[in-house]
Amino acid sequence: xxxxxxxxxxxxxxxxxxxxxxxxxxxxxxxxxxxxxxxxxxxxxxxxxxxxxxxxxxxxxxxxxxxxxxxxxxxxxxxxxxxxxxxxxxxxxxxxxxxxxxxxxxxxxxxxxxxxxxxxxxxxxxxxxxxxxxxxxxxxxxxxxxxxxxxxxxxxxxxxxxxxxxxxxxxxxxxxxxxxxxxxxxxxxxxxxxxxxxxxxxxxxxxxxxxxxxxxxxxxxxxxxxxxxxxxxxxxxxxxxxxxxxxxxxxxxxxxxxxxxxxxxxxxxxxxxxxxxxxxxxxxxxxxxxxxxxxxxxxxxxxxxxx
Numbered sequence: 001x002x003x004x005x006x007x008x009x010x011x012x013x014x015x016x017x018x019x020x021x022x023x024x025x026x027x028x029x030x031x032x033x034x035x036x037x038x039x040x041x042x043x044x045x046x047x048x049x050x051x052x053x054x055x056x057x058x059x060x061x062x063x064x065x066x067x068x069x070x071x072x073x074x075x076x077x078x079x080x081x082x083x084x085x086x087x088x089x090x091x092x093x094x095x096x097x098x099x100x101x102x103x104x105x106x107x108x109x110x111x112x113x114x115x116x117x118x119x120x121x122x123x124x125x126x127x128x129x130x131x132x133x134x135x136x137x138x139x140x141x142x143x144x145x146x147x148x149x150x151x152x153x154x155x156x157x158x159x160x161x162x163x164x165x166x167x168x169x170x171x172x173x174x175x176x177x178x179x180x181x182x183x184x185x186x187x188x189x190x191x192x193x194x195x196x197x198x199x200x201x202x203x204x205x206x207x208x209x210x211x212x213x214x215x216x217x218x219x220x221x222x223x224x225x226x227x228x229x230x231x232x233x234x235x236x237x238x239x240x241x242x243x244x245x246x247x248x249x250x251x252x253x254x255x256x257x258x259x260x261x262x263x264x265x266x267x268x269x270x271x272x273x274x275x276x277x278x279x280x281x282x283x284x285x286x287x288x289x290x291x292x293x294x295x296x297x298x299x300x301x302x303x304x305x306x307x
Contacts, residue, residue: 008071008072009033009034009071009072010027010032010033010034010035010072010073010075010200011034011037011068011069011072011110012024012027012034012035013059013075013076013077013078013079013101014038014080015044015052015078017038017078018157018158018189019189019193020036020038021047022189023076023078023193023196023197023200024036024050024052025047028047028050028051028052030201032201033053034051035052035053035072036052036053037057037058037064037065038057038058039056041054055068058093058097059079059081059093059097059101060088060092062100062104065101066104066108069107069108069110070108072108072110073109073110074110074112074114074200075101075105075110075114076116076199077113077115078116078196079093080094080116080129081093081094081258082094082258082261083258083261083262085255085257085259089258090129090257090258090261094129094132095135095136098136099139102136102140106143106144110145111145112145112146112147112205113143113145113146113148114148114149114199114200115136115137115148116196117134117136117151118130118133118152119151119152119185119213119277120151120273121133121134121137122134123135126268126272127261130273137149147208148199148205148207148208149209150196150199150210151209151211151212152187152189152192152213153185153186153187153213153214153275153277154184154185154186154187155186155189155192156189156292156294156297157188157189159184159186160223160294160297160298161297164176164220165223165226165227165298165301166301168224168228168233169227169231169302169305173228173237173238174220174221174224174228174235174236175237175238176237176238176239176240177240177263177267178220178239178242178266178267179242179270180219180221180224180237181221181270182270183217184217184219184220184275185275185277186214186218186294186297187291188292188297190292191290192212195289198287206287213277213279213280213283214280214292214293215293217277220266221237223294223298224237226294227301227302230295230299242267245263245266246264246267248263249261249264
């Protein structure tokens, strides 16, 4: 393990997100000065109570990025626009916004930049979000800053709970887009936060690019069944066929590109791109970070939702 350093101040972009919030908390537990940039400061009262400097801004506002980067030595970019629309559509946040942040951070003298990419990001990925992630990885590598890239699989907080299990718990049945048969890997964002912490604090960083995933694989249909069983319900689900989803995606995309993108992703054939990850045990052994099991995460969500 590298030496843990105490940088002058760390900027977390997307501080109230699934990854940003636990990273800010972990940093403050260690007494590190944190500037927490987010669009809705009223949602960051818990971070302010921990002593984080909460500032308003986002990746589409260059002036806010210039203010946020002043005096910080390291940056975690943990915001994305996968489901965005209008000013906050993916093209503005994930592409132009991150180019703007990298340029601004470099000009402000930031020494280390930790970027949240995505597992499987590549130049020929069928979904534009993943192609953009790949492009930003390439740009960051030539930035002159000490660059670290995190490449997590699908966050449990979103793809297991928000987009799937939450509906099972509130409506009594899953509403699946497409057949829901594709085996997927999921990782808890709170676990990824511990890798981000080490990337931000250790000198030298313990890695410069790291694929991060959890144990095992499950389809969306299997996730829904696990939720139902954990909640004592009979498994039930409804499906939209891939053809219907693809047609809806094309109709929705001009008005809400984020939703259109998600629908397109879920309408693709199971073999359109691979979501397998086999490295969880090696991650645990190498970095001493226990990765949350899918069933344990689901049990936690079911308990939290119980009266």
